[in-house]
Amino acid sequence: MISIIIPVYNEEKQLPALLEYLETASSFHIREILVVDGGSTDGTSRIASEHPKVTYHLSEKGRAVQMNFGAGKAIGELLYFLHADSFPPENFDKLIMKAVENGHDCGCFQMRFDKNHWWLNLMGFFTKFNHLSCRGGDQSLFVTSKLFHRLQGFDESYTVYEDNEFIKRLYKHASFTVIKKWLTTSARLYDRMGVWKTQKLFLEIYWKRRFGATAEDLRSHYYKRVNS
Numbered sequence: 001m002i003s004i005i006i007p008v009y010n011e012e013k014q015l016p017a018l019l020e021y022l023e024t025a026s027s028f029h030i031r032e033i034l035v036v037d038g039g040s041t042d043g044t045s046r047i048a049s050e051h052p053k054v055t056y057h058l059s060e061k062g063r064a065v066q067m068n069f070g071a072g073k074a075i076g077e078l079l080y081f082l083h084a085d086s087f088p089p090e091n092f093d094k095l096i097m098k099a100v101e102n103g104h105d106c107g108c109f110q111m112r113f114d115k116n117h118w119w120l121n122l123m124g125f126f127t128k129f130n131h132l133s134c135r136g137g138d139q140s141l142f143v144t145s146k147l148f149h150r151l152q153g154f155d156e157s158y159t160v161y162e163d164n165e166f167i168k169r170l171y172k173h174a175s176f177t178v179i180k181k182w183l184t185t186s187a188r189l190y191d192r193m194g195v196w197k198t199q200k201l202f203l204e205i206y207w208k209r210r211f212g213a214t215a216e217d218l219r220s221h222y223y224k225r226v227n228s
Contacts, residue, residue, distance in 0.1 A: 001031035002142070003076030007066035008035055011084040012043040013188070019051055021087055024085075029093035031076040036066040062098055063137075064154035064162035071148055079148055081141045085186035086111075088140055095179050096142045106143040106170045108135065109175035115187035118121040119195055130178045132171050137163030147174055157215040160222040161205060193226070201225045 004022065008015060022033065024050045035048040038061030049056040059069040071079055078100065078101070082088065088109060089095065099107050112124035141163065151173060154166050169174050190198045204225075205218055213221075 001076045002029050002078045002080050002096060003070075003145075004080045004082055004178045005070035005074060006033065006035050006084055007038065007063045007070070007081050007097060008040065008044055008048070008084050009038040009061060010040045010042045010044060011181065012040070013048050014049055014084045017045060018082075018084055018087065019047075019054065023053065025088065025090050025121045026093040027091060034070045034073060036070040038066050053161035062156065062159050064108055064156045064158050067162075068153045068156060071145070071153055074145065077145055079143050079145055081137075081143075083138055083140070083185065085188065086138055086140055087184045089181035089183060092181075092183075095181055099142075099177050099179055100144065102177075103175060104177035105174045106141070107179060108139040108141050109179045109181055109183035111136075111139040111183045111185055111186040114191070115190060117187075117190075117195055119199065120187060120190065123199075126176050128178060128180060130176065135164060137145050137169045138183075140183055141167065142175075142198065143170065155215070159215070159219045161209060161215075161218050164209070172181055189226075197225075 019033070033054045034057060035054050036057045037045055037048065038059060045056065045058070048054050055074060057069060059066050067081055078096065080096065091228060092109070110128040113120040127139055143207070151169050154162050158165055172206050193201070201222065206221060209220060
C-alpha cells in the first residue's frame, strides 16, 4: 500500500484541488495521505487537518526535513512524494504498483507544465528519458520504504536541490524507472520570474552543484535570484 507524502508551506490555494483530485484519480492502493506543513501562515493547516482522508503533521520548515518527517510517520510499504502543485495521471497508484511488481524500487512519471510555452513543452518532452539529468522533484517520486530508509532519506542540509541529490543516490543503488504517463505540474515560478530567467536559475544551480558547490551555496544563490 502507498503512503502519499505532501510537503507544504502556504499552499491554501493549491492544496484543496490536489486533495480532491487524489480521491478521484486513485483506486484502492492508497494507504494514507500525509500533509507535512513547514509552518504555514495561511489556511493550509485548517484545510489539511479538516480533510477526512488526510493526516496532518507540523514539522520544521524545509522540504527535505518535511519529507523525511513524513516518511518517518508513514506506514505504507511504498512512499510517494508529491508536490502540492503537481497532479499525477489517472490511476497513478496502479501504475506505481505495476512498476514495483516489475522490479523497480523507485521511479517517477514523465512531466508536463500547465503552461503552453515551446521551451516548457521541450523540457517536458525530455522527462520521458530515463537519465539522471532529466530528473527533478516536480515529476514526483515513488520509492519503497525499505530502500528509502536504507539510503537514509533526503539530505536535510539541502533546502534546494534536495530531490536531485536523493534521486542521484537512487540511480546509483536501485533500478529507477520513468512511468510513461503524464504528470502535470504548475509553471507558477516561470510565470512569476519569467521563463528564461527561471530556466537560467535552474541551469546555474545544476552546474554549481556539478562543480562542487555546497548545499548552503545553492540555497544562497537560489533565494538571492528568486527574491531579487
